[in-house]
Amino acid sequence: MTAPTLVSPPQPASRARAGAWLTLASGLVGLGVSVWLLRLKFGADFLCDASGCTGGDDGPACAEALASPWSEVLGLPLAIWSIGHVVTTMALATAVLRGRGALAAVAARALLLLGGFSVAVSLLLGAYAYTQFAHMCPFCLALYATLALAFVGAWLMHGPAGPAEPGRRIHGAVRALTLWVGTTGGLALGYQLAARRASCPPPPPDPPPVAMAAAIEAPRTAVMLFVDPTCPLCRRELHFLQQSLPRLRAHGAELWVYMFPRAGCDERFLPAHEFVDAGGKLQTHGEARSNNACLGALAALCAERLAPGRGLEALSALFDLQDTEAPRFTTDKIEKTLGEVADVLGPGGKLRTCIDGEDAAAALAAQQRYLLSWVKTRGGRVSVPQAFVVPIVDDSLHLDEAMPATSAGKILKLIEAPGSN
Structure with missing residues (x-):
């Protein structure tokens, strides 16, 4: 009996490679923005530090976005979920460029699904901020833009599924899910541990009389x-x-x-x-x-x-x-x-x-x-x-x-x- 031959996914075409590079580049920017937003949120909530958000007196500002109930999901800052999402999309885009590995078998479709989800969430949050806040958060807007570009990259990569075995697709999906869970869960655990140890600088003594x-x-x-x-x-x-x-x-x-x-x-x-x-x-x-x-x-x-x-x-x-x-x-x-x-x-x-x-x-x-x-x-x-x-x-x-x-x-x-x- 002849052993079955494993068929590797075809090498990505120029259109798909351009989409993968766009997704990877936008992911790098989005990762930086998400990390900075996480720093702002942590500082405002646990270090008595609301600095770090640029903007003019009457221009963009982050205070309302950081204080909003919508800035957290399940008790965790949105930036943590964003980092997990961005890291996963970057790994999938890299798999497309490499053209081999378990992730490559599911990368194109997974990126399109994740990109559509991120655009929908961005539109929802953006509409809420525009209607409820006096100022828009510049870092939030930058993150929305990077997620939109990642979706464009995913759209360039989408197409008919390559000839990969079902088991290989399942293995790729499990690896992508494991990467997302590991990144998001690790960040969540680290954030909670850091929050327990964080403290504000000692306040000045003797507050003024209560007004x-x-x-x-x-x-x-x-x-x-x-x-x-x-x-x-x-x-x-x-x-x-x-x-x-x-x-x-x-x-x-x-x-x-x-x-x-x-x-x-x-x-x-x-x-x-x-x-x-x-x-x-x-x-x-x-x-x-x-x-x-x-x-x-x-x-x-x-x-x-x-x-x-x-x-x-x-x-x-x-x-x-x-x-x-x-x-x-x-x-x-x-x-x-x-x-x-x-x-x-x-x-x-x-x-x-x-x-x-x-x-x-x-x-x-x-x-x-x-x-x-x-x-x-x-x-x-x-x-x-x-x-x-x-x-x-x-x-x-x-x-x-x-x-x-x-x-x-x-x-x-x-x-x-x-x-x-």
């Missing part, structure tokens, strides 16, 4: 949240946290809200040369400056000062001024929007007097300086919203155990984690 709070009796945790009145993401996250107050209270957590307008407000209390990061770069934002973020922040502080316990209500009303024409905050707009709490703010002109007074300006500068001290310690840039979940033991804040969070979802996850209280 606005949703207080409870005998709190076991404090959520220190810093927001800018001109920040759309701050508005959304605070709204979600206010809706989630029953969940916070059920786990013994108080919400403390501090103001951090991303602009220099009063040179007397916080000179411009101090409103900088570790490298001396100004921590200002064009939208905050042009829309009078300092005025909005002072109004929120004064509303709480004149009507204790109504500060969060007033801040929510002030956030609604983001829907008005620029500049978002003017004295007339503020007095009009705070009409619902005007009955407890005191006689006419009292709010303006507070806003123009030294006490409110000094309180605001103290809150800005506190978050800046975190920034200077970690060497990053200010990113809002920024929160720190801090244990309270015997009425004392344990700042050395502070855990960072940039979204309401992450805050609730930390609060509700087993053993957190």
Whole structure:
């Protein structure tokens, strides 16, 4: 009996080789972008470091993308899934170029399937970001582009299946699946282990007095949240946290809200040369400056000062001024929007007097300086919203155990984690 002859897959034609090279090149770029996005996500979630995403004051930015619930799947950053996907497609493209091996028997069809899936996911995420975010993440857009190019490469490679035995195809499919599982699973395990060991730089001692709070009796945790009145993401996250107050209270957590307008407000209390990061770069934002973020922040502080316990209500009303024409905050707009709490703010002109007074300006500068001290310690840039979940033991804040969070979802996850209280 003559042994069956194994037929190797035919050598790829020029069209298929061009597609394989395109897929491989786009995969290399996509791998670099995915690794950088993973670094950004890890830094924002576990190292109190929101630096690393380029973009102008009013241009592309990553904060919203990194804080979005859509930035994770099954508790893992999308970048981990992306790396597993890209590594697998690169291995398959290499198999096409080599023209031999188990992977070569399934490479063309597998690449077309993976490419179609990645394009569909990119369109879904891109549509969500475009409709929900104020700014698009440049690295996310770059990743979408590389995935689209990989699909084009897969399309160039597709064609009738070569004469390979069924067992060889099954073996190739198993190898591709094993590569994907090994890459993704290894990264997931490493990420989780690194997250357990990661910690923020030690926070500065003695935080400023609480500006606005949703207080409870005998709190076991404090959520220190810093927001800018001109920040759309701050508005959304605070709204979600206010809706989630029953969940916070059920786990013994108080919400403390501090103001951090991303602009220099009063040179007397916080000179411009101090409103900088570790490298001396100004921590200002064009939208905050042009829309009078300092005025909005002072109004929120004064509303709480004149009507204790109504500060969060007033801040929510002030956030609604983001829907008005620029500049978002003017004295007339503020007095009009705070009409619902005007009955407890005191006689006419009292709010303006507070806003123009030294006490409110000094309180605001103290809150800005506190978050800046975190920034200077970690060497990053200010990113809002920024929160720190801090244990309270015997009425004392344990700042050395502070855990960072940039979204309401992450805050609730930390609060509700087993053993957190």
